[in-house]
Every structure is written in C-alpha cells, then in structure tokens.
Amino acid sequence: MLETAKNILLILSALFPIVNPLGGSPVFLALTREYPAAARRTLARQVAMNSFFLLIASFLIGTHILNFFGISIPVVQVGGGLVVISNGWAMLKQKETPDRGPEMQRKVNLEDIFRNAFYPLTLPLTVGPGSISVAITLGANLPHHLGPNLLAILATLIGSALVAVSIFVCYGFADRLAAIVGESGMGIILRLSSFLLVCIGVQIMWNGVSALLHTLHVA
Numbered sequence: 001m002l003e004t005a006k007n008i009l010l011i012l013s014a015l016f017p018i019v020n021p022l023g024g025s026p027v028f029l030a031l032t033r034e035y036p037a038a039a040r041r042t043l044a045r046q047v048a049m050n051s052f053f054l055l056i057a058s059f060l061i062g063t064h065i066l067n068f069f070g071i072s073i074p075v076v077q078v079g080g081g082l083v084v085i086s087n088g089w090a091m092l093k094q095k096e097t098p099d100r101g102p103e104m105q106r107k108v109n110l111e112d113i114f115r116n117a118f119y120p121l122t123l124p125l126t127v128g129p130g131s132i133s134v135a136i137t138l139g140a141n142l143p144h145h146l147g148p149n150l151l152a153i154l155a156t157l158i159g160s161a162l163v164a165v166s167i168f169v170c171y172g173f174a175d176r177l178a179a180i181v182g183e184s185g186m187g188i189i190l191r192l193s194s195f196l197l198v199c200i201g202v203q204i205m206w207n208g209v210s211a212l213l214h215t216l217h218v219a
Contacts, residue, residue, distance in 0.1 A: 003151060004151045004152075004154060004155045004158075005155075007151070007152055007155035007156075007159070008155045008158050008159045008162075010138070010159075011138065011155065011156065011159030011160070011163075012159050012162060012163065014134050014138065015055070015131055015134060015135065015159070015160075015163050016163060016166065018128075018130045018131045018134060019051070019126060019127060019131050019163055019166075019167065021126070021163075021166050021167040021169075021170035021171065022166075022170050023193055023196070024125060024126060024170070024171070024193070025170040025171055025174040025177060026174065026177075026178075026186055026189040026190045026193050027091060027125060027190065027193050027194065027197070028044070028047075028121065028125070028126075028170075028171045028174055029174040029175060029177075029178055029186065030091065030186075030190050031091075031116070031120075031121065031125075032113075035113055037175055039113050040171075040172065040174075040175065041172040041173075042113075043113050043114065043117060043121070043171075044167070044168050044171035044172035044174075045168055045172065046114060046117045047117055047121050047122050047126055047167060047168075047171060048164040048165070048167040048168035048171070049164065050117060050118050050122040050123075050127075051122055051126050051127045051163070051164050051167050052160050052161060052163075052164035054122065054123065054127045054132070055127060055131065055132075055135050055160040055163065055164075056156065056157065056160050058131075058132045058135035058136050058139065059135050059136075059138060059139035059156045059160070060139060060153070060156070062132065062135060062136035062139055063136055063139060063140045066136065072211075072212075073133050073136060073137065073208075073211075074207070074208040074209075074211035074212045074215075075208065075212070076129055076132065076133055076136075076208070077129055077130075077133055077204050077205065077207050077208030077211070078205050078208035078209055078212070079129070079208075080124060080128060080129020080130070080132070080133075080204060080205075081129060081201045081202065081203075081204035081205025081206070081207075081208060082201070082205060083124050083128075083129070083201070084124050084128050084129065084130075084197060084198075084200060084201030084204060085198055085201035085202060085205065086201075087120055087124060087125060087197065087201075088194050088195070088196075088197030088198035088199075088200075088201055089194075089198055091190070091193075091194040091197070092191065092194035092195060092197075092198060125197075126167060128200075128204070129204050130200065130204045133204075138156075139156070
C-alpha cells in the first residue's frame with residue numbers, strides 16, 4: 001500500500017501542474033460565458049470525465065498506440081504544441097464580449113454545449129499533449145509483473161480520478177471565482193492564461209523538436 005501511495009503522489013505531482021485546472025478555469029469560463037450555471041457545471045463534469053478516460057488511456061495503451069502507428073513521443077509533442085499555440089493565440093486575440101444575460105442563456109441548446117466538451121475543452125485545453133506525453137511516459141514504466149502491475153494500475157486510476165475531481169471543482173465553480181475577482185480581473189487573468197498557454201505550447205513543441213534534433217545528431 002505504501003508503494004501505491006507513492007505512485008499516486010507521483011502521478012499527482014507530475015500531472016496536476018501541467019493540467020493546471022485552476023489556471024484553466026478562466027479560459028473555460030470565457031468559452032462558456034453564454035451558458036447557464038447549471039449547464040456549465042454539467043459540461044465541467046463531462047470535461048472531467050473525458051479527461052479521466054483520456055489520461056487512463058494514455059497511461060495504459062498510449063505507448064502501444066504510438067508504436068502501432070510508428071509515432072514517437074517527441075512527434076506528439078511537436079504536433080500537440082502547435083495545436084496548443086493555435087488555441088492560445090486565438091483566445092489571446094479574441095475580443096471581450098459582455099455577458100449576454102439570462103435571455104440569451106436560455107436559448108443555448110444542450111447539444112451545442114456538449115459539442116465542444118471533448119474538443120477543444122478536454123483536448124487540448126485541459127489534457128493537452130504535455131499531459132498525454134507525461135502519462136504515456138509514466139505508463140511505459142509500469143511494472144509488467146501481475147501483482148505490482150495491478151497496484152500500479154490502481155494508483156493510476158486513483159491519481160487520474162483525483163485530477164478529474166480537481167478539474168470539475170475548478171471548472172464547475174469558475175463563475176464563483178469570477179464573482180470574487182470581478183469582470184476586469186477575469187479579463188486580465190484570461191489574457192495572462194492565454195499568453196501562458198501560447199508559451200506552454202512553444203515549450204512543448206520545443207521539447208519535441210529538441211528531442212528530434214538530438215536523435216538526428218546522435219545518428
């Protein structure tokens with residue numbers, strides 16, 4: 001059990017700073033501004049569930065999928081970094097729109113709400129290429145013996161579930177954070193978060209490029 005607890009802490013310490021649900025909550029709120037609070041919390045729950053399953057899939061079968069298609073982790077980092085840069089740049093340039101009020105919120109269709117639940121809200125804004133590459137790397141180091149492997153899988157499930165719960169709490173109650181900070185404060189946080197998202201994308205892409213250049217140099 002001690003080893004399982006260590007693995008859970010390892011997963012949390014590796015994934016939570018990259019997923020960063022607290023920093024992503026202003027972005028989530030900006031993209032769901034026109035949704036009612038109840039629908040936003042339902043969407044946050046869906047994003048959290050999507051993130052959980054995406055992380056578990058990355059842990060358990062991510063390495064096998066990449067090997068099947070002949071894709072390396074640095075290539076995933078380069079491609080994913082470009083997607084993150086694109087999304088961050090789009091949010092950085094978008095103009096602020098005032099709150100549309102309850103009369104507009106009532107017209108929002110649930111199908112329209114959940115259409116964006118996976119892309120872009122789950123991938124790449126919440127669980128992006130950085131999180132996926134870390135999860136794949138951790139999954140590649142899982143023990144292959146039955147007993148330790150089962151404990152490692154249990155730690156993976158618990159750690160991913162804790163990350164998903166933090167996503168739901170931060171996203172589902174982002175409007176309360178906005179009420180505390182204020183509209184101008186949320187605007188500042190959104191711009192900073194968007195800029196940091198671009199920087200994170202550049203860093204992820206550079207990590208992949210550096211790894212690829214290193215293999216080329218060695219060859």
